[in-house]
Amino acid sequence: MIKAIEITKNFGKNTVLKNISTTINKGEVVTVIGPSGSGKSTFLRCLNLLEEPTSGEIYIEDRKITDKKVDKLEIRKNIGMVFQHFHLFPHMTVLDNVAYAPQKVKNKTKAEAEKIAKDLLAKVGLTDKEDAYPNRLSGGQKQRVAIARALAMEPEIMLFDEPTSALDPEMVKEVLDVMKDLANTGMTMVIVTHEMNFAKEVADRVLFLDDGVLLEEGDPKEFFEQPKTDRARDFLDKVL
Amino acid sequence: MNLDFSQIVPYIPFMLEGIWATLEFVIISIILGLVLGTLLALCKITKVPFLKGLADAYTSIFRGTPLILQLMIIYFAVPQLTGYDIPAFLSAILAFGLNSAAYVSEIIRAGIMAVDKGQTEAAEALGVPYRPMMLNIILPQAIKNILPALMNEFITLTKESAIVSTIGYLDLMRRAQIVGADIYRNFEPLLLAGAIYWVMVFILTRIGQVVERRMRQSD
Numbered sequence: 001m002i003k004a005i006e007i008t009k010n011f012g013k014n015t016v017l018k019n020i021s022t023t024i025n026k027g028e029v030v031t032v033i034g035p036s037g038s039g040k041s042t043f044l045r046c047l048n049l050l051e052e053p054t055s056g057e058i059y060i061e062d063r064k065i066t067d068k069k070v071d072k073l074e075i076r077k078n079i080g081m082v083f084q085h086f087h088l089f090p091h092m093t094v095l096d097n098v099a100y101a102p103q104k105v106k107n108k109t110k111a112e113a114e115k116i117a118k119d120l121l122a123k124v125g126l127t128d129k130e131d132a133y134p135n136r137l138s139g140g141q142k143q144r145v146a147i148a149r150a151l152a153m154e155p156e157i158m159l160f161d162e163p164t165s166a167l168d169p170e171m172v173k174e175v176l177d178v179m180k181d182l183a184n185t186g187m188t189m190v191i192v193t194h195e196m197n198f199a200k201e202v203a204d205r206v207l208f209l210d211d212g213v214l215l216e217e218g219d220p221k222e223f224f225e226q227p228k229t230d231r232a233r234d235f236l237d238k239v240l
Numbered sequence: 241m242n243l244d245f246s247q248i249v250p251y252i253p254f255m256l257e258g259i260w261a262t263l264e265f266v267i268i269s270i271i272l273g274l275v276l277g278t279l280l281a282l283c284k285i286t287k288v289p290f291l292k293g294l295a296d297a298y299t300s301i302f303r304g305t306p307l308i309l310q311l312m313i314i315y316f317a318v319p320q321l322t323g324y325d326i327p328a329f330l331s332a333i334l335a336f337g338l339n340s341a342a343y344v345s346e347i348i349r350a351g352i353m354a355v356d357k358g359q360t361e362a363a364e365a366l367g368v369p370y371r372p373m374m375l376n377i378i379l380p381q382a383i384k385n386i387l388p389a390l391m392n393e394f395i396t397l398t399k400e401s402a403i404v405s406t407i408g409y410l411d412l413m414r415r416a417q418i419v420g421a422d423i424y425r426n427f428e429p430l431l432l433a434g435a436i437y438w439v440m441v442f443i444l445t446r447i448g449q450v451v452e453r454r455m456r457q458s459d
Contacts, residue, residue: 089359090458
């Protein structure tokens with residue numbers, strides 16, 4: 001479903017990603033881990049073209065999205081994204097946050113969009129917050145709204161960029177639970193995270209990035225128990 | 241001190257009409273400045289060098305020369321160049337609107353830049369096109385932040401409007417001068433005009449406060 005071929009990304013003289021190739025299958029849950037500055041987020045952001053790879057190719061289904069002529073907005077309709085710092089629209093109510101994009105991007109009527117939004121907010125357990133503004137919500141609630149907002153576009157792929165890193169510890173679980181439910185529905189998910197237990201438990205595959213290089217890739221159980229590289233072993237010793 | 245307001249009593253209706261004369265072109269100028277200023281601000285933040293250069297040059301010219309000079313150039317030069325005898329009213333709107341756009345564009349540009357970059361990314365990630373993203377997401381947040389600065393600009397424009405008296409437009413200021421010449425007493429009509437300007441700005445400030453409170457609803 002997603003095929004990355006030798007992606008390289010430079011920021012000026014800095015090479016952040018070095019020849020990364022991988023394939024992510026439909027319905028697969030992939031977590032991307034690694035030390036900070038290893039290029040995890042940049043890799044994720046390349047997948048919906050928030051960053052354009054300097055070289056290399058990315059295919060989604062059979063479409064080459066790194067083609068210059070491709071309509072980025074068209075591609076992104078199909079890929080939801082959840083950010084570390086939520087990025088909810090602060091001047092809109094929770095319901096409007098979720099119902100906005102279906103109206104503007106998919107030309108749904110207000111009633112249709114609000115129905116979708118209400119269903120999703122019910123799923124993430126926030127029905128009672130529909131009329132609240134984001135500033136009134138806790139971090140965990142904000143992130144759940146952000147997930148609902150991305151899902152409202154009915155994407156086939158969901159990208160998560162450190163979704164729990166900005167949360168107080170006691171709110172991490174409520175967000176991870178929503179993500180687990182989502183994984184169980186067969187959603188294709190790529191998750192940059194520092195939650196090793198979540199990666200162990202939920203992921204079908206783990207990618208380990210270090211200094212822009214995809215060092216290891218494989219089954220979570222194997223990776224966490226017997227990492228192949230010294231660098232991964234060293235990293236796991238520090239975080240586990 | 242021998243203040244005598246009794247003599248200007250018959251002239252009061254004449255002076256009050258000046259309020260509308262002033263307000264009429266000030267309101268149109270503000271709207272023109274706001275619309276043009278927003279467009280210029282959008283030009284300034286694009287990656288298209290031509291549009292950016294154009295908007296920067298525009299701002300440089302209109303901020304770099306006196307407003308009264310711009311007003312006179314429009315009023316006197318247009319007939320000379322085109323043969324069209326431009327009315328004082330239209331000259332005033334053009335000079336104030338075009339001039340205000342230069343200032344407003346800088347205020348709005350700063351406002352847009354101050355909106356968290358994550359907002360643009362969130363909208364882009366959802367596939368929202370540029371226009372609705374700007375209109376529904378970025379500009380409402382930008383305007384909320386720059387409202388005090390915008391109000392300041394509107395207040396300045398309202399007061400500076402008095403210089404249209406120099407091209408013979410019958411605004412509040414000009415009427416005060418006419419009354420002064422008529423009764424050989426300048427102090428009283430000027431004092432009255434001053435009071436009226438103050439009341440107008442006071443009301444404008446209050447409107448601004450109400451709008452600001454409304455926009456802070458989501459805080």
